[in-house]
C-alpha cells in the first residue's frame with residue numbers, strides 16, 4: 246500500500262464536500278473491489294472517503310409499493326431480510342450466493358452497482374426488476390444506468406444513496422458460477438408482474454429477463470420476454486437463444502457455451518417461479 250488520506254464523514258453532504266475538495270479521492274464502501282485494485286496499483290486515490298459512518302445510507306424499508314435498500318447495505322443483510330425474501334425472493338437468493346461469507350459481510354449493494362462489473366450479479370436484478378438507482382442528485386432507471394463494462398450513468402463524485410424496487414413476489418435468479426470466485430459465468434434474472442387481481446399482466450413489460458456475466462454489460466432478452474408473456478413455461482423459451490457472436494469468450498467459457506447457459510438458466514428461473522407460485526415455501 247502507499248499513503249493516502251482517510252475520511253469518515255457522517256453525512257452525504259460532508260462526503261460531497263470532501264469529494265469536491267480532493268478531486269482524486271474515491272468513495273470506499275465494502276472495499277471488496279477498491280482495496281484489491283489499490284493493492285495492485287490499478288487505482289491510486291489520494292484519499293478514501295469511507296461511507297460506513299453515514300446512517301442515511303443504511304437500512305431496508307418499505308415505501309408504499311416499493312422496497313428501498315440503502316447503498317451501504319451489505320449483501321448478507323439483503324439475503325437475510327424477511328421483507329426482501331417475501332417481496333423480492335430472487336434478490337434475496339442472489340445476495341445469498343455472492344462470493345463467500347466474508348465478501349457478503351462486507352460488500353455492499355451500492356458499491357457493487359457503482360462498480361458495474363460485467364460479471365456482477367446485481368445488475369441483472371436491477372434491470373429485470375425495473376429498479377431505480379437513487380443518488381444524492383437524481384433518480385436513474387436501471388434500464389439506462391448500466392452503460393458499458395465498468396461504466397454507468399453516474400457522474401464523477403455522484404453518490405448512490407439507495408436502490409428501490411417494485412414488489413415482485415414472482416421473481417427468480419439462476420446463475421452458473423465460476424467455481425473459484427462465485428461470479429456468474431452467466432446469470433439470468435426473471436421477474437413477472439401481477440395485476441391487482443393476482444393475474445399475470447398481459448402488457449409488454451409484464452415479464453422482464455435480464456442477463457449478466459455473458460456480455461460487456463447487463464442486457465435484456467426481449468424475445469424471451471415476449472414468449473413468456475404469451476406462455477409462462479420453460480418450454481416457451483427452450484428454442485430461443487442469444488447470438489454467441491455478441492457474447493464474452495474467455496478462458497472460463499466461450500460465447501457458444503455462454504449462449505447455451507443463458508437459455509438453460511432462464512428455463513430454470515421460470516421453473517422456480519412456477520414452483521414458488523404453487524408453493525411459496527419453495528422460494529430459493
Ligand SMILES: Cc1cc2nc3c(=O)[nH]c(=O)nc-3n(C[C@H](O)[C@H](O)[C@H](O)COP(=O)(O)OP(=O)(O)OC[C@H]3O[C@@H](n4cnc5c(N)ncnc54)[C@H](O)[C@@H]3O)c2cc1C
Pocket residue numbers: 271272273274275276277278279280296316317342343344345348351352353354355356357359360364365366367403404405406426427428429
Ligand atoms: C473473492 C470475491 C468474490 C466475489 N464474488 C462476487 C460474486 O459472486 N458476485 C458479485 O456480484 N460480486 C462478487 N464480488 C464483488 C463484491 O460483491 C463487492 O460487492 C463489490 O466488489 C463492490 O462492493 P463494495 O461494497 O466492496 O465496494 P468498494 O470496493 O468499496 O467500491 C467499489 C467502487 O464503487 C464506488 N462506490 C462505492 N459505494 C458507492 C456509492 N454509494 N456511490 C457511488 N460510488 C460508490 C467506489 O468508489 C469504488 O469505485 C466478489 C468480490 C470478491 C473479493
